[in-house]
Amino acid sequence: MKKSCIAMLLAGGQGSRLYALTQNVAKPSVPFGGKYRIIDFPLSNCANSGIDTVGVLTQYKPLQLNSYIGTGQPWDLDVSDGGVYILPPYLGAHEQGSWFTGTANAIYQNLAFIENYDPENVLILSGDHIYKMDYAKMLREHLEKDAACTIAVLQVSLEEATRFGIMNVGEDGYVSEFEEKPKHPKSDLASMGIYIFNWQKLRKYLIEDEADPNSSKDFGKNIIPNMLRNGEKLWPYRFDGYWRDVGTITSLWDANMDMLSTTLINLYDPEWPISSRSPVCPPHYTGEKAEIIHSIVTEGCEIEGHVENSVLSPSVRVGEGAKVLYSVLMPGAVVEPGAVVEYAIVGENTVIKAGAHVGAEPDGTDAWGVATCGPDITIREGAVVPAAAMIYTGEEV
Amino acid sequence: MRDYHGIVFAYHDEPALRDLTANRTAASLPFCSRYRLIDFALSSLRNAGVLDVGVIMQRDYQSLLDHIGSSKAWDMSRKSGGLRMLPPFGLPQYHTGNYNGTIEALNAVSAYIRHIPQKHVILLLGNMAANIDLDAVIRQHEKAGTDATAICAGQDLASSHSRYLLGEDGLVKYIDLFRTGGKGVASLEGYIFNKDKLLELMDVCRTRNLYRFHQDAMTYFLYEAGGKMDVYLHPGYARIIRSVDEYYQASRDVLDPVKRRELFPADRPVRTKIHEDVSTYYGEHAKSHNSLVGDNCIIEGEVEDCVIFSGCHIGAGAKLKGCIVMRNCTVEEDARLEYVIADKQACFSRGATLIGSPNLPTVVPKDAKI
Numbered sequence: 035m036k037k038s039c040i041a042m043l044l045a046g047g048q049g050s051r052l053y054a055l056t057q058n059v060a061k062p063s064v065p066f067g068g069k070y071r072i073i074d075f076p077l078s079n080c081a082n083s084g085i086d087t088v089g090v091l092t093q094y095k096p097l098q099l100n101s102y103i104g105t106g107q108p109w110d111l112d113v114s115d116g117g118v119y120i121l122p123p124y125l126g127a128h129e130q131g132s133w134f135t136g137t138a139n140a141i142y143q144n145l146a147f148i149e150n151y152d153p154e155n156v157l158i159l160s161g162d163h164i165y166k167m168d169y170a171k172m173l174r175e176h177l178e179k180d181a182a183c184t185i186a187v188l189q190v191s192l193e194e195a196t197r198f199g200i201m202n203v204g205e206d207g208y209v210s211e212f213e214e215k216p217k218h219p220k221s222d223l224a225s226m227g228i229y230i231f232n233w234q235k236l237r238k239y240l241i242e243d244e245a246d247p248n249s250s251k252d253f254g255k256n257i258i259p260n261m262l263r264n265g266e267k268l269w270p271y272r273f274d275g276y277w278r279d280v281g282t283i284t285s286l287w288d289a290n291m292d293m294l295s296t297t298l299i300n301l302y303d304p305e306w307p308i309s310s311r312s313p314v315c316p317p318h319y320t321g322e323k324a325e326i327i328h329s330i331v332t333e334g335c336e337i338e339g340h341v342e343n344s345v346l347s348p349s350v351r352v353g354e355g356a357k358v359l360y361s362v363l364m365p366g367a368v369v370e371p372g373a374v375v376e377y378a379i380v381g382e383n384t385v386i387k388a389g390a391h392v393g394a395e396p397d398g399t400d401a402w403g404v405a406t407c408g409p410d411i412t413i414r415e416g417a418v419v420p421a422a423a424m425i426y427t428g429e430e431v
Numbered sequence: 432m433r434d435y436h437g438i439v440f441a442y443h444d445e446p447a448l449r450d451l452t453a454n455r456t457a458a459s460l461p462f463c464s465r466y467r468l469i470d471f472a473l474s475s476l477r478n479a480g481v482l483d484v485g486v487i488m489q490r491d492y493q494s495l496l497d498h499i500g501s502s503k504a505w506d507m508s509r510k511s512g513g514l515r516m517l518p519p520f521g522l523p524q525y526h527t528g529n530y531n532g533t534i535e536a537l538n539a540v541s542a543y544i545r546h547i548p549q550k551h552v553i554l555l556l557g558n559m560a561a562n563i564d565l566d567a568v569i570r571q572h573e574k575a576g577t578d579a580t581a582i583c584a585g586q587d588l589a590s591s592h593s594r595y596l597l598g599e600d601g602l603v604k605y606i607d608l609f610r611t612g613g614k615g616v617a618s619l620e621g622y623i624f625n626k627d628k629l630l631e632l633m634d635v636c637r638t639r640n641l642y643r644f645h646q647d648a649m650t651y652f653l654y655e656a657g658g659k660m661d662v663y664l665h666p667g668y669a670r671i672i673r674s675v676d677e678y679y680q681a682s683r684d685v686l687d688p689v690k691r692r693e694l695f696p697a698d699r700p701v702r703t704k705i706h707e708d709v710s711t712y713y714g715e716h717a718k719s720h721n722s723l724v725g726d727n728c729i730i731e732g733e734v735e736d737c738v739i740f741s742g743c744h745i746g747a748g749a750k751l752k753g754c755i756v757m758r759n760c761t762v763e764e765d766a767r768l769e770y771v772i773a774d775k776q777a778c779f780s781r782g783a784t785l786i787g788s789p790n791l792p793t794v795v796p797k798d799a800k801i
Contacts, residue, residue: 067710068709068710069708069709069710069726107503108705293710294712296712301709301710302709302727302729304707307707308709309707312705312708314504314700314701314702314703314705315695315700316463316464316465316691316694316695316701316723317463317464317465317723317724317725317726317738317739318711318723318724319686319688319691319722319723319724320719320720320721320722320724321720321721322720322721323720324719324720325718326713326717326719327713327714327715327716327717328713328714328715329712329713330710330711330712330713331710331711331713331724332710332711332726333465333725333726341713345710346710
């Protein structure tokens, strides 16, 4: 069956800069924004854009991600002539095959999957970005511009530009130069790591790149520069909506706080729903003494204490007299009576015992940071977890 | 596969529910912020591994059909078996008017019941708020080895029910119809029946032109046929919803943490149709005390002792006390509502005031604009 466009979602990243939060799960399955996991955003974008075939490339701690995606039903991706497929690395006969050695190599190892669908174009996505984007619009522009590759770009400040892959654009509007993390950026168009390739072209470059022993098998470092060198047409697709990379503790916390503002990203838009696998819990309960201010709360929560400027996931409990300020509580987290959690991320099913204090207000020093407790931890009664602390599962605090 | 088949009664069209059942059956009444009453019966069956289920319906079933959909939410969308919706078939008399009783409802789908491959049938009301551990009921039934087991209330019930009086052997000896309190145990109108025995009762009632379950079938079963029936006492919360008052009280009961845990125990989750809902947002000046709130709401005003369904917007300065506010209602700025049951999509304009009484809550029909 020939498809106009299928998506390949790179979800194999270890997410090492999320430390305790990705100790046992892959980054795309980290809970986000109350009801979601990070991967809900690209999957929902695919479903909303009419892309019904998605390959999810996993290799690092994929168990939770696999069970979360399941048949793809929550995103309406359980269709008979496509759907969502988990693609782990595998071995062939005579021990051929290996772990994915780079983003391009991950796609190369799944050539057979893509050819099953014989698509005209392939959309390459990352599993660690928070945004709403109509890929169908991007695909239309890609076809109109007859591009070999269309790269979604975002305008950033010149200071920020040093952290991104930067596209320099020629007079005709096509990409003329690509610089990875330039010291002196010539342009402010940053690559979002979202590409649409003409499949036949991409296929050729993947095979060539694979044969190059010096290549690091990466889209940004190898494939895109090679295409530019050969004079292929690369078109920058300008995106001006909300987009955040959530690869670090600070950026993950920041993006969660953004969910409190509908002007930044509107999750209430029925035209572009972000879907997730719902645990189906009873509605949340707010007790006699509960105070909830400028926060989001969802199913299964039981709130008896004070919650302010925070993002609560399903089945979170906040006891009487407890305070939760500027924090992200992941599913099943418990804050017992009298405990304080501020400027913190608390992992799944972690219990903050009575009177404990996690995190601290910003004090203006460089040493300050968001305190993080990984999943399944018990912070004992009266314990203090300072700002910027990182508590791993299995640690005793 | 268990040798049990579920039958859920969802045809009831209770006049005392007034406007709440103008366009729906009692079984599809929205309940507790995100559920419909029938979710309890279907989830109880699902949690006991009973996935072959017939849902008896007669009229005003659009909302029920929409809610149950493919029945995937209860894992009852199966290759063989699964959930079947049962509108009346067979005799034309069943298509007009209301069913006169449960036995008539069963006879209207008797062909279905005859073809049930399982040996036992579990009968449950669709309009009851109770999370019944059917696994325990089945175990007790098998141990007793009787033709039937009646599921009865283990807690006191305020409203009127048929009551069973037990003999020394612990089995049912007499039935008292429509009593409030008194001797014996109150029937929750849930039963496990040997299928052949049930068919016999249905046949006897049809030939005698009788159609009520307790008044006709059970009196025959106990007094004439010498049927043996055990009683299972459901230890948790249970309310049959037949009137606005019962609906309101049950809705308020869920605010009690003990009753809520009995209705929603962690090991027997209540499943329901999944809506695409985001989290609920509380604004800078929001207050929410002793209330249950569904997802996808924006709360900017104050709510107390309320059950707020998904998708509601409570504007700044609005004050709600003791209200049940169903899906997608809007309460604009500074409106004041006390003891109101607002049906879906109702809208209360800026500054509107509507005060009911806890004993006689005001029902605002679906789509109304105040």
